[in-house]
Amino acid sequence: MLEILLDNKDGNVWDLSEIVTDVTWTTTRVGRPASVDFTLIDSGIYQDRAFAINNGDIVRFRMGDVNAFYGYVFSIKTNQDAEISIKAYDQVRYLLNKDTYVIKNVTTGDVIRKIAADFNLKVGRIDDTGYRIPSMVEDGQTLLDDIEKANTLTMSATGRFFVFFDDFGELSLRDVTSFQAGFYIGDGSLMTGYDYGRDIDQDTYNKIKLYRDNKDTKKREVYIAQDSAYIARWGLLQLYESVDEEKNAAQINEMLTQLMQLKNREQKSLKIDAIGDIRVRAGMYVPIIIESLGINQPMMVDEVTHRFDGADHTMSLTLKVI
Structure with missing residues (x-):
């Protein structure tokens, strides 16, 4: 059962579950806050003079016993038919604010907690x-960029993936190995269609060049790893990045190894249309089984949009092979 509650922050909490249409809930692994969109249809609730909806109001969205979304109204539109279209975002929307941070010897969790404390x-x-x-020196970047940079630096150094998201009103960082669906999607399970692709266009590199400016010698030190076989096959695809000056040669070479493992391969994408399951959100691992593609493995959800139309619940997933 779909439940959408509106909290006016003035003591009134309204149950909109029976009077909403065109409900969508979208989560994205990186770069954007989760959002809920819905339309209010004409109903007796409008006759109550206490009812109002304003930007900043709290929206809580649940289905069954699953807490899906806790966020805030950011957009209200009305048309000639007196329909009200609402868009709400979770806390991550406030991380699109910009500021300057100079921080040292921190974990990604430390960065999250520091920013959260500063922005309430x-x-x-x-x-x-x-x-x-x-160390991290971030001048005029979005707070979300700062957190995602910390996450990327951690991934490059350790080879481990963590996903950052708002978990029903609380900023959360989860190790993806423990953030998995307890069911599979594919042949005989939820899937109604798919679109599969392989590319070397977006995030594939067969030569990694890392550099560090040595303040003592006043020289630039360059560290390189490459795969000649894949260069011959795909052409030269080079990733060129600076590394922290405090890293030693062993640490930089370890970064090279990790980056080659992550980047020196085809990037595979898979889009699936399926019967909806409210437990699926961006950032989690979902086992995928599609025999015709030879796929039988967990994949990470990059983005998922849930759509609700009366009793019908569908979802569209974009997945990434890790």
Whole structure:
């Protein structure tokens, strides 16, 4: 049973579950807050003079016993038919603010907690990454960019993936190995269609060049790893990045190894249309079984949009092979 509640922050909580249409809930693994969109249809609730909906009101969205979304109204539109279209975002929307941070010897969790304290945001479960970032100097970047950079630096150094998201009103960082669906999608399970692709266009590199400016010698030190076989096959695809000056040669070479493992391969994408399951959200691992493609493995959900039309619940997933 779909439940959508509206909290006016003035003591009134309205149950909109029976009077909403065109409900969609979208989560994205990186770069954007989760959102809920819905339309209010003409109903007796409008006759209650206490009812109002304003930007900043709280929207809570549940289905059955699953807490799906806790966020805030950011857009209200009305048309000639007196329909009200609402868009709400979760806390991650406030991380699109910009500021300057200079921080040292921190984990990704430390970065999240520092930013949350500065901007009065709530924090929930933060998994330990086991890695401290030597330093970060971020001037005028979005807060979300800062957190995602910390996450990327951790991934490059450790080879471990963590997903950052708002978990029903609390900022959370989860190790993806423990953030998995307890069911599969594919042949005989939920899937109604798919679109599969392989590319070397977006995030594939067969030569990694890392450089560090040595303040003592005043020289630039360059570290290189490459795969000649794949260069011959695909042409030269080079990733060129700076590394923290405090890293030693062994640490930089370890970064090269990790980056080659992650980047020196075809990037595979899979889009699936399926019967909806409210437990599926971006960032989690979902086992995928599609015999015709030879796929039988967990994949990470990059984005998922849930759509609700009366009793019908469908979802569209974009997945990535990790």
